[in-house]
Amino acid sequence: MPAELTAGAPPLAGDRTTRARAVTLGLAALLAALAAISLEVGAADASFLDLARAWAGGAPLDATSRVVLLDIRLPRLAMGVLVGAALAVSGAVMQGLFRNPLADPGLVGVGAGAGLGAIAAIVLAGLLPPAIGGALGHYATPLAAFAGGWVSTLILYRVATRQGRTSVAVMLLAGIALGALAGALSGVLIYMADDAQLRDLTFWGLGSLAGASWTKLAAAAPLILAALAAAPLLARGLNGLALGEGAAMHLGVRVQRVKSAAVLTVAAAAGAAVAASGGIGFIGIVAPHLLRLTIGPDHRWLLPASALFGAALLVGADMVSRTLVAPAELPIGIVTAAVGGPFFLWILLRNRATLDL
Amino acid sequence: MSGGAGFRAEGLRVRLGGRMALDGADFSARPGALTAIVGPNGSGKTTLMRALTGELSGRAIAAGCVTLDGRPLAQLDPTLLAQRRAVLPQASALAFPFTVLEVVRLGAADPAAAVAALAQVGLAGFGGRFYQELSGGEQQRAQLARALAQVARPPADGAARWLLLDEPVASLDIRHQIAVMRLARGFARSGGGVIAVMHDLNLTALFADAVAVMVEGRIVAAGPPEAALTDAVLSAAYACELRVNMAPAKGLFVLPHAPAGALS
Numbered sequence: 144m145p146a147e148l149t150a151g152a153p154p155l156a157g158d159r160t161t162r163a164r165a166v167t168l169g170l171a172a173l174l175a176a177l178a179a180i181s182l183e184v185g186a187a188d189a190s191f192l193d194l195a196r197a198w199a200g201g202a203p204l205d206a207t208s209r210v211v212l213l214d215i216r217l218p219r220l221a222m223g224v225l226v227g228a229a230l231a232v233s234g235a236v237m238q239g240l241f242r243n244p245l246a247d248p249g250l251v252g253v254g255a256g257a258g259l260g261a262i263a264a265i266v267l268a269g270l271l272p273p274a275i276g277g278a279l280g281h282y283a284t285p286l287a288a289f290a291g292g293w294v295s296t297l298i299l300y301r302v303a304t305r306q307g308r309t310s311v312a313v314m315l316l317a318g319i320a321l322g323a324l325a326g327a328l329s330g331v332l333i334y335m336a337d338d339a340q341l342r343d344l345t346f347w348g349l350g351s352l353a354g355a356s357w358t359k360l361a362a363a364a365p366l367i368l369a370a371l372a373a374a375p376l377l378a379r380g381l382n383g384l385a386l387g388e389g390a391a392m393h394l395g396v397r398v399q400r401v402k403s404a405a406v407l408t409v410a411a412a413a414g415a416a417v418a419a420s421g422g423i424g425f426i427g428i429v430a431p432h433l434l435r436l437t438i439g440p441d442h443r444w445l446l447p448a449s450a451l452f453g454a455a456l457l458v459g460a461d462m463v464s465r466t467l468v469a470p471a472e473l474p475i476g477i478v479t480a481a482v483g484g485p486f487f488l489w490i491l492l493r494n495r496a497t498l499d500l
Numbered sequence: 501m502s503g504g505a506g507f508r509a510e511g512l513r514v515r516l517g518g519r520m521a522l523d524g525a526d527f528s529a530r531p532g533a534l535t536a537i538v539g540p541n542g543s544g545k546t547t548l549m550r551a552l553t554g555e556l557s558g559r560a561i562a563a564g565c566v567t568l569d570g571r572p573l574a575q576l577d578p579t580l581l582a583q584r585r586a587v588l589p590q591a592s593a594l595a596f597p598f599t600v601l602e603v604v605r606l607g608a609a610d611p612a613a614a615v616a617a618l619a620q621v622g623l624a625g626f627g628g629r630f631y632q633e634l635s636g637g638e639q640q641r642a643q644l645a646r647a648l649a650q651v652a653r654p655p656a657d658g659a660a661r662w663l664l665l666d667e668p669v670a671s672l673d674i675r676h677q678i679a680v681m682r683l684a685r686g687f688a689r690s691g692g693g694v695i696a697v698m699h700d701l702n703l704t705a706l707f708a709d710a711v712a713v714m715v716e717g718r719i720v721a722a723g724p725p726e727a728a729l730t731d732a733v734l735s736a737a738y739a740c741e742l743r744v745n746m747a748p749a750k751g752l753f754v755l756p757h758a759p760a761g762a763l764s
Contacts, residue, residue: 159599383606386592387592393650
């Protein structure tokens with residue numbers, strides 16, 4: 144091995160590993176900082192520092208502040224971190240699977256399919272035999288959203304992909320059709336819903352972290368954590384797929400297995416996120432796209448960095464939504480769409496020449 | 501070569517899109533040699549190559565099987581197979597903006613192997629460029645570097661390493677055509693095996709150690725260039741009159757030899 148390639152040498156041209164590591168660490172620090180600020184900021188005048196002091200044996204904290212911090216802000220923060228990470232990772236994995244930077248669960252009908260599952264779980268809960276309904280408990284909604292997202296991803300992949308190549312036009316159009324179909328079926332279910340269920344649906348559909356509680360967190364977390372844990376195992380396979388299915392197979396990738404696992408990961412992450420917080424758009428497009436521009440498309444770095452970036456974006460957006468019109472708050476979906484919509488148009492503008500629709 | 505070393509296909513029948521793309525093809529290639537597959541368009545060259553890479557699904561293969569060192573390809577572990585043979589596809593569209601170095605490192609994580617492979621294909625210093633910004637010929641050489649890097653290290657079991665090249669010189673200028681063919685022959689001289697689908701009969705005659713001529717899904721002639729590339733075989737295979745001649749220095753060359761209008 145030539146001496147200049149051994150340790151301590153300047154980085155090789157075209158090797159973005161060092162930058163990827165630095166960016167990932169930076170994003171972790173950013174997320175930690177945003178999390179700390181988000182625990183401090185809010186309508187109530189409660190400070191996490193006081194709670195920390197109380198724990199350390201200082202002046203005891205009053206009950207209201209305790210509740211605000213431990214039962215409102217902390218679960219909301221945790222939910223923001225998990226949902227943000229899930230949205231970004233599901234976007235990045237889906238883009239790798241479809242070999243296309245525009246694939247995003249929210250855009251191509253997977254989110255709508257997951258939403259249909261969640262609505263069905265809420266409206267049709269009474270139809271389940273009590274034994275099964277009781278066993279599923281709070282997990283029924285995220286699991287149904289996962290199933291809905293899974294079926295939509297499978298249909299989308301079958302329609303839009305031929306011999307490992309995705310047609311962007313077919314993917315987006317099929318996504319529109321899937322979204323419309325899921326929307327229609329959701330409409331039927333909403334029509335069937337009683338008043339109490341309608342209230343649940345309305346809160347859920349706002350696309351908000353406002354209803355976050357430890358119970359909802361416990362229901363969504365297992366699926367999201369499973370998806371986040373599975374994503375790194377997909378990285379090498381998705382890198383290979385960037386060369387095409389044949390070339391991935393030549394590199395030793397078990398293509399069929401990677402594709403099935405990627406579909407499941409997308410459905411689990413997107414489904415649980417939708418079940419937990421309704422439709423929050425654009426995180427899955429914005430985070431991976433910006434990261435590809437800075438650290439490159441290597442999924443071994445892109446996936447963890449996307450998770451951190453998505454979490455930071457959502458926690459940041461949640462702070463904006465809570466403080467912009469305080470003491471009221473904007474649904475977070477409005478904030479992400481207001482920022483993400485123009486960003487998406489910018490991506491389209493930049494890639495107009497190569498998209499070839 | 502005896503003992504079944506190398507790639508071997510016997511009575512291979514492959515059905516693709518309702519027609520027999522391979523119809524009883526017998527093919528073999530041994531390590532240490534550059535084996536070229538030639539034949540007219542649609543004769544099944546690329547299908548044979550895809551069968552050799554292990555890419556064809558079991559459903560497509562109607563009869564026969566491909567073996568590597570006597571073992572059916574389908575039984576080999578994908579990871580092990582990837583250590584023993586690398587593939588240069590005919591065309592490859594890369595999703596996402598990878599740098600050239602990152603593309604080569606998809607073949608081998610080892611940065612030294614990647615840098616060495618880029619130098620071998622004449623792309624030293626191109627590592628930092630974006631793959632999409634390269635010319636067609638440079639992209640093809642970058643893909644070749646990726647394949648070289650993948651089999652840069654001998655497999656753990658000491659078996660021969662293979663390069664399977666589907667039209668490796670298709671989009672290259674003549675200087676790089678010769679450089680790539682030299683590289684392939686050098687790989688074979690050092691004990692590796694090379695199988696290349698070729699369109700250029702003259703480059704084939706110059707560089708191949710063995711040639712298989714395909715017509716309509718079958719191998720109609722196989723052996724050293726002098727034996728396989730004859731007037732009769734080539735004229736029948738390509739359905740036009742061709743004459744094989746000896747160059748003054750050494751080696752064969754092929755000339756189209758048709759009356760005016762016969763080729764149109």
